[in-house]
Amino acid sequence: MSISKFNSEGCCSPVGSVKHRPNRQVRPFDPTAYGALSVIDKEELALRAFRPIVYICSPFAGDIETNVKAARAYSRFAVETGYIPIAPHLLFPQFLNDADPQERQLGLFFGNALMSKCSEVWVFGKRISPGMEAEIERAKWKNYRLRYFTENLEEV
Structure with missing residues (x-):
């Protein structure tokens, strides 16, 4: 399973963390969700390995x-x-x-x-x-x- 570091809704980005860049689509980074999903993914992988x-x-x-x-x-x-x-x-x-x-x-x-x-x-x-x-x-x-x-x- 590939886990994205970015929020698909665009609502949970920390204030001021997204710099404005003209002509570029901004995808808000969501470190909390990414961290939690990464831990879950590693645990599932370990269970499959044993x-x-x-x-x-x-x-x-x-x-x-x-x-x-x-x-x-x-x-x-x-x-x-x-x-x-x-x-x-x-x-x-x-x-x-x-x-x-x-x-x-x-x-x-x-x-x-x-x-x-x-x-x-x-x-x-x-x-x-x-x-x-x-x-x-x-x-x-x-x-x-x-x-x-x-x-x-x-x-x-």
């Missing part, structure tokens, strides 16, 4: 296609509400085999490492899978803030 990171906890195993689609929607919801989502179950299955127990455990370990970087853990859905249960237990053990949401993105 986005907390949230851990997305939702089912993966079972109906993988449906669960991935839902996790994408949950991540999108986080972005639209001003957060940065971390959804390990969207990332790690790209190169780890969830059917291999060792690789699954490695993925859960990686997820726990990422969870430690998040300000909150968001749990989606009414069904808690075994993987989600492990993530929730870890979050409780570490005293991370947990927030629960329905599949329709409503907080409960």
Whole structure:
């Protein structure tokens, strides 16, 4: 947002602050409004710059296609509400085999490492899978803030 230093109405200029210059349009300077609007603009910019990171906890195993689609929607919801989502179950299955127990455990370990970087853990859905249960237990053990949401993105 660009803030003008000048008053559009021409009514708030300090007396004697505008010098008469022939053949030149005079735009009164309004330092009070400019100062206030500049502070507001800087505060809004700072708020836009900071986005907390949230851990997305939702089912993966079972109906993988449906669960991935839902996790994408949950991540999108986080972005639209001003957060940065971390959804390990969207990332790690790209190169780890969830059917291999060792690789699954490695993925859960990686997820726990990422969870430690998040300000909150968001749990989606009414069904808690075994993987989600492990993530929730870890979050409780570490005293991370947990927030629960329905599949329709409503907080409960």
